[in-house]
Amino acid sequence: MHALLEQIANIVGGGNVLTGDDVAQRRVDWMTSASCRAAAIVRPATTDELARVMRLCHAARQPVVTHGGLTGLVHGGEASPEELVISLERMNVIEAVDPVSGTMTVQAGAPLQTVQEAAEAHDLTFPLDLGARGSCTIGGNIATNAGGVRVIRYGMMRQQVLGLEAVLADGTVVSSMSRMLKNNAGYDLKQLFIGSEGTLGIVTRAVLRLQPRMASEHTALVACPDFAGVTGLLAHMGRSLGGSLATFEVMWRNHYALLTEESGRNTPPLPARWPFYAIIESLGNDDALNATQFSAALESAFEAGLIEDAVLAQSDTQRQGIWAIREDIEGLIDTLAPLFTFDVSLPIPDMPGYADELERSIRQRWPEGRLVVFGHLGDGNLHVSVSVGSTDPETRAAVEQLVYAPLAELGGSVSAEHGIGLEKRAYLPLSRTPEEISLMRTLKQALDPQGLLNRHKILAPEE
Known part of the structure; x- marks a missing residue:
């Protein structure tokens, strides 16, 4: 390894091959703040430098793990002491x-x-x-x-x-x-x-x-009486706003109440007494026309019984305040720790039943357990947080089984947008057929026959 690192340093410069404490200080998991355990971190500045580094690693059969912003949640950036990290932080032009x-x-x-x-x-x-x-x-x-x-x-x-x-x-x-x-x-x-x-x-x-770039942006937070109201509202706003509908984010009451009235972390624009809350945004080029269209769509949604209450952001500060409730992931960690987080997708009509059954299953096994749900409803993606008082491996496996197992029957996915990494690898067969996984292995073997790139991520080692 020492000889290889010397050769790499000749390519990227000695100051761009980090070892020792410079490696240990790097945090590779946003949720746990786990330290990097790689043998070294290599920071190329160009594609050519990286190509030359990889030629050396290939000749030495040296596995590598790539690092970007390290905001992932599935241990995709985790590296063992036998691996090198390739950080692209200098390639930022x-x-x-x-x-x-x-x-x-x-x-x-x-x-x-x-x-x-x-x-x-x-x-x-x-x-x-x-x-x-x-x-x-x-x-x-x-x-x-x-x-x-x-x-x-x-x-x-x-x-x-x-x-x-x-x-x-x-x-x-x-x-x-x-x-x-x-x-x-x-x-x-x-x-x-x-x-x-x-x-x-x-x-x-x-x-x-x-x-x-759209000149006009309009944001509203609305409260819905039930999930039928949520899905009806999504369809209604899609029809009313047409191509200008940009965002439709939904928070279950357990998320909204926790991060507003319960924790005091965010000011609630609406009382936390309804079962569902949605953030709706439209983008357009004519502010007056778009404002009229947006208000009219919300008013007709009220008349149709799809909305119980609503607030329109009148300034960027108010808009940020609404979004802060949705994006306060640090608040979830602070108030629910220790917790597990999940990123799943499933057909929209199945979402309330899935969430209700999951909460019942959690409470049945851990009476003090908590479930918090929010997500990108328009594309079928839910973010699920579960707190049961422990994150030991046995507990993790039990919670994961409750979260993931129902998705297979529903035709859902164990990963909507965060990837598989190491964390979800064992559950990939719930979302992909044996034929699909076999083809994935064929591609991996063709492009990386030595298994050097992010080894064991996505696909488990074959037994």
């Missing part, structure tokens, strides 16, 4: 913005918020948005096919990528940096790497698709 074609060329280590701000400087927008925007990186967003709060309008990260560049396990650079929306010349190779969690290649650069 926004290389070009093309306002005419609506594209941006960026390096994988660029933070999402930096990309958003660079697009806004050209009166454009990069529509992917999530709570970790200030820390997560574009490479990580690509590797996990990130979703966020505007999927119902713009789609997942997969829909935002026109081209990308990746380094394979043997150091081969696959550069498919297309800036065209239409490109049917053979296989769309970029799709191999989007959502593959760094197991097939290390994404180094990307061409992102930008959208026109």
